[in-house]
Amino acid sequence: MPVQHELTQNLGYGIGNAICAVCQESFGVDERMVNSNGQILHERCFVCVQCFQPFPEGLFYEYDERRYCEDDFQTLFAPCCKQCGKFVIGRVIKAMQANWHPDCFRCEICNDALADSGFVKNAGRALCKKCNADEKTKKTGRYVCRKCHTYIPEGQHIMYMGEPVHPWHYNCFSCNKELDHLCRKRDTELYCLRCHDKMGTPICGACSILCVPSVKSLFMVIVIMKGKAWLTVKLTTMRYSGIKKNLSIFPKLLFGDVCFVCNKAIVGDVVNALNKCWCVQHFTCIGCSISLNLRSKFHEFDMQPLCKKCYEKMPLELKKRLKKAEQTANRK
Amino acid sequence: MSKAVRKIVEESREKGYTEIDLGDKGLSNIADIPGLTQLRNLVRLTLSHNRLTTLPESIGGLESLEYLNVFHNHIEELPMALGNLKKLRYFNAAVNRLSSLPRGLGTASGLEILDLTYNNLQKGSLPGNFSQLRALYLGDNDFETLPDDIGEFRNLQVLVLRDNELIALPKTLGNLTRLRELHLQNNRLTVLPPEMEDQIVLGPSHVFEYIKTDAYKSVYERHVESAAVPPPKREKEKNAKRSRRK
Numbered sequence: 001m002p003v004q005h006e007l008t009q010n011l012g013y014g015i016g017n018a019i020c021a022v023c024q025e026s027f028g029v030d031e032r033m034v035n036s037n038g039q040i041l042h043e044r045c046f047v048c049v050q051c052f053q054p055f056p057e058g059l060f061y062e063y064d065e066r067r068y069c070e071d072d073f074q075t076l077f078a079p080c081c082k083q084c085g086k087f088v089i090g091r092v093i094k095a096m097q098a099n100w101h102p103d104c105f106r107c108e109i110c111n112d113a114l115a116d117s118g119f120v121k122n123a124g125r126a127l128c129k130k131c132n133a134d135e136k137t138k139k140t141g142r143y144v145c146r147k148c149h150t151y152i153p154e155g156q157h158i159m160y161m162g163e164p165v166h167p168w169h170y171n172c173f174s175c176n177k178e179l180d181h182l183c184r185k186r187d188t189e190l191y192c193l194r195c196h197d198k199m200g201t202p203i204c205g206a207c208s209i210l211c212v213p214s215v216k217s218l219f220m221v222i223v224i225m226k227g228k229a230w231l232t233v234k235l236t237t238m239r240y241s242g243i244k245k246n247l248s249i250f251p252k253l254l255f256g257d258v259c260f261v262c263n264k265a266i267v268g269d270v271v272n273a274l275n276k277c278w279c280v281q282h283f284t285c286i287g288c289s290i291s292l293n294l295r296s297k298f299h300e301f302d303m304q305p306l307c308k309k310c311y312e313k314m315p316l317e318l319k320k321r322l323k324k325a326e327q328t329a330n331r332k
Numbered sequence: 333m334s335k336a337v338r339k340i341v342e343e344s345r346e347k348g349y350t351e352i353d354l355g356d357k358g359l360s361n362i363a364d365i366p367g368l369t370q371l372r373n374l375v376r377l378t379l380s381h382n383r384l385t386t387l388p389e390s391i392g393g394l395e396s397l398e399y400l401n402v403f404h405n406h407i408e409e410l411p412m413a414l415g416n417l418k419k420l421r422y423f424n425a426a427v428n429r430l431s432s433l434p435r436g437l438g439t440a441s442g443l444e445i446l447d448l449t450y451n452n453l454q455k456g457s458l459p460g461n462f463s464q465l466r467a468l469y470l471g472d473n474d475f476e477t478l479p480d481d482i483g484e485f486r487n488l489q490v491l492v493l494r495d496n497e498l499i500a501l502p503k504t505l506g507n508l509t510r511l512r513e514l515h516l517q518n519n520r521l522t523v524l525p526p527e528m529e530d531q532i533v534l535g536p537s538h539v540f541e542y543i544k545t546d547a548y549k550s551v552y553e554r555h556v557e558s559a560a561v562p563p564p565k566r567e568k569e570k571n572a573k574r575s576r577r578k
């Protein structure tokens with residue numbers, strides 16, 4: 001790199017057999033000498049190697065052991081900003097095999113200044129960390145954590161404030177335990193699965209009926225019968241008779257729906273059926289493993305889907321019972 | 333064994349497929365399908381609706397297997413080698429003729445979903461050590477009681493016990509704090525009422541909350557003191573049908 005120098009000092013007058021570092025000749029008696037960075041030279045030789053003029057105010061640039069005035073140095077060597085094409089004097093950002101004014105070096109997607117926040121090279125572009133993360137996710141389908149900017153193992157991300165992050169950067173709002181990907185959001189807070197489930201559903205004190213704030217409602221009734229208290233638990237409004245209205249696919253609203261089969265947070269569409277959540281590809285018939293979809297007819301077998309074909313192959317006695325259970329559920 | 337089956341297996345080997353569906357192929361033995369149990373990349377294997385009576389020990393060679401479905405066969409016995417399938421997470425052996433389980437199954441401790449519905453299993457046939465198990469389906473079996481160990485399956489979210497011969501439930505069930513589904517209907521339980529004929533699905537934490545209360549304790553104590561005789565076994569249609577078939 002060229003170094004900018006100030007003329008340090010005049011040494012005074014000829015010393016014995018000293019020679020000029022530029023022209024290799026000796027000095028006349030009483031001739032003024034210049035000391036520049038340890039080199040001794042004639043005053044006439046202490047000039048710009050390009051224009052042979054003395055340096056205005058003694059300011060010069062040294063490059064490859066040669067001295068240049070500011071104008072010539074810029075013309076010959078100063079970096080040009082790749083963005084605006086002008087010389088860069090002062091702080092040069094060297095990046096992407098080019099030079100830039102600090103203010104000209106910006107993210108190619110969002111135009112944020114990169115000089116101080118750092119940048120990431122992405123397919124020949126300089127991007128800010130956020131845009132890079134977005135691009136990487138677009139390309140690989142894997143999320144990049146917005147907190148630590150590293151990839152998040154498949155299925156382990158959570159969405160927080162609309163951005164994918166590693167769950168372990170956060171703690172449960174209730175027990176303060178470090179979270180994993182099974183954590184849930186309730187209102188705006190994050191909870192570990194355990195605390196989330198514990199909050200569960202309140203029992204109505206007046207009617208002893210368990211209130212569930214969702215489409216599926218479960219009733220728990222304590223009945224007094226024959227002088228004894230009985231605990232009765234009844235499923236009421238659930239109707240899974242294998243007709244398509246019972247199976248809804250909707251875009252994921254909350255993160256943290258965990259697939260019953262693969263036990264991972266579901267990325268993409270969620271099948272919400274039979275009191276469980278499933279990845280679309282994991283919503284399969286328990287009999288034949290075939291993928292089921294919105295139009296598939298299936299029967300409910302222990303709150304798992306059994307396709308129509310498989311149902312037909314079941315022992316007659318079992319078919320009858322399944323049918324009866326379905327009818328009972330439908331009547332309610 | 334049909335040419336088609338042979339071809340499926342061959343093609344899978346050549347192309348390195350990770351899934352094979354051999355459902356409803358009239359198979360009575362998979363040991364004689366050349367190369368099937370050497371498919372080291374196989375992740376999902378479906379053998380439903382065949383006439384298999386057992387699985388060969390060589391099944392232990394399917395070292396990548398995560399999902400095994402042998403739904404609706406005639407399986408009476410399972411090989412110890414199942415315990416070697418370290419990656420096995422899902423095993424469905426529902427609608428078979430199992431009266432015992434190999435102890436090795438418990439060592440396949442990565443199992444998350446185990447479906448043994450509609451078999452002839454009873455207490456003692458349930459190996460322990462299912463630390464990862466999230467769902468256990470034991471409906472339509474012959475359990476009169478359950479081993480206390482069941483309380484050790486701490487990750488259980490689904491426990492299906494309907495249509496057994498259950499006389500009592502082990503107290504350790506209270507340890508299963510993650511349970512979301514508990515199916516109990518059609519057993520010989522008297523402490524839980526006979527009215528429970530409907531599908532029972534509940535957030536059991538609430539039930540267990542209730543079971544912990546003094547009110548329930550006294551109900552329970554009175555019941556135990558009365559030494560009531562459990563209702564007799566009913567002749568279940570399933571069993572009638574089974575014995576006829578044998």
Ligand SMILES: [Zn+2]
Pocket residue numbers: 020021022023024025041042044045
């Ligand atoms: Zn000179």
Ligand SMILES: [Zn+2]
Pocket residue numbers: 048049050051052053068069070071072
């Ligand atoms: Zn010059």
Ligand SMILES: [Zn+2]
Pocket residue numbers: 081082083084085086100101104
């Ligand atoms: Zn510029």
Ligand SMILES: [Zn+2]
Pocket residue numbers: 107108109110111112127128129130131132
């Ligand atoms: Zn940007």
Ligand SMILES: [Zn+2]
Pocket residue numbers: 145146147148149150165166169
């Ligand atoms: Zn992170």
Ligand SMILES: [Zn+2]
Pocket residue numbers: 172173174175176177191192193194195196
């Ligand atoms: Zn917590």
Ligand SMILES: [Zn+2]
Pocket residue numbers: 259260261262263264278279282
């Ligand atoms: Zn899944």
Ligand SMILES: [Zn+2]
Pocket residue numbers: 285286287288289290306307308309310311
């Ligand atoms: Zn099916």
